[in-house]
Amino acid sequence: MLKDSIWIVTDLDGTLMDHNYDIEPAIKTLKWIIKEGINLIPCTSKTAAEVENFRSKLGLSSPYIVENGGAIYGINKDLYGISEYALGKTHDELKPFLIKLSKQIGEELFPFEDLSHSEITRLTGLKGAEIELAVARLWSVPFLNPSKNALKELQKISLIYGLDVVQGNRMSHLIDKRSGKGQAINKLKGIMKKPNIKVIGLGDSPNDRSLLEIANISIVVPSPQGPNNCFVKEIKSGKFILAPAPNAEGWSQSVEMILRQQLVG
Numbered sequence: 001m002l003k004d005s006i007w008i009v010t011d012l013d014g015t016l017m018d019h020n021y022d023i024e025p026a027i028k029t030l031k032w033i034i035k036e037g038i039n040l041i042p043c044t045s046k047t048a049a050e051v052e053n054f055r056s057k058l059g060l061s062s063p064y065i066v067e068n069g070g071a072i073y074g075i076n077k078d079l080y081g082i083s084e085y086a087l088g089k090t091h092d093e094l095k096p097f098l099i100k101l102s103k104q105i106g107e108e109l110f111p112f113e114d115l116s117h118s119e120i121t122r123l124t125g126l127k128g129a130e131i132e133l134a135v136a137r138l139w140s141v142p143f144l145n146p147s148k149n150a151l152k153e154l155q156k157i158s159l160i161y162g163l164d165v166v167q168g169n170r171m172s173h174l175i176d177k178r179s180g181k182g183q184a185i186n187k188l189k190g191i192m193k194k195p196n197i198k199v200i201g202l203g204d205s206p207n208d209r210s211l212l213e214i215a216n217i218s219i220v221v222p223s224p225q226g227p228n229n230c231f232v233k234e235i236k237s238g239k240f241i242l243a244p245a246p247n248a249e250g251w252s253q254s255v256e257m258i259l260r261q262q263l264v265g
């Protein structure tokens with residue numbers, strides 16, 4: 001049975017959703033996946049509150065990975081004994097490090113949650129109550145992208161503190177080194193006792209690298225301008241597959257093609 005052998009693990013922003021958060025072109029495929037009972041596992045920078053909103057709109061009941069692999073929620077407690085699992089430090093433990101790192105690299109790192117609502121709307125397109133859900137961080141500290149030179153230095157220094165900096169399509173995120181999308185998928189495999197589950201991974205940005213590296217079938221979803229430069233090498237070598245269209249349309253076509261191949265195979 002397809003539903004017992006496959007997980008679809010997907011990033012949301014820039015992958016299943018375009019820059020307007022539209023998933024309309026993928027609705028038919030999403031409904032099919034849900035009807036088949038296949039685990040569709042969101043794996044995102046978003047907060048649990050934001051993903052809960054997304055899940056309830058779709059009627060999704062699979063587990064979900066939030067804040068770049070900071071925590072896993074939605075685990076079936078009756079079957080697995082826990083409903084959530086945190087991989088690393090909390091937001092409140094992480095935030096002082098952002099100030100420390102700012103001083104060390106000599107460049108101000110500005111936390112997303114400290115921006116005004118109008119600045120958040122300009123940066124993300126989110127409005128009103130959506131902003132409240134997006135800033136309710138528990139496991140990561142998103143901040144405005146640093147300069148290119150500072151990023152490398154920042155990632156190097158972060159490691160000394162047992163931390164990591166990953167980049168999404170809008171922002172950078174300070175997380176615990178033990179967190180990360182790939183690490184969270186591995187942890188979830190352990191919790192659900194599914195070491196050999198086939199993972200179809202979909203992502204668009206550098207913060208999806210660990211998800212795509214760990215997946216059995218890895219799909220890079222492009223924006224209308226093309227795929228993120230950081231994956232060009234893997235797409236050329238055939239290690240990662242490039243979706244045939246941007247965002248939800250490309251997501252949908254790739255997932256349908258792979259699921260049909262699995263059904264036949």
Ligand SMILES: [Mg+2]
Nearest residue numbers: 011013014205
């Ligand atoms: Mg993304």
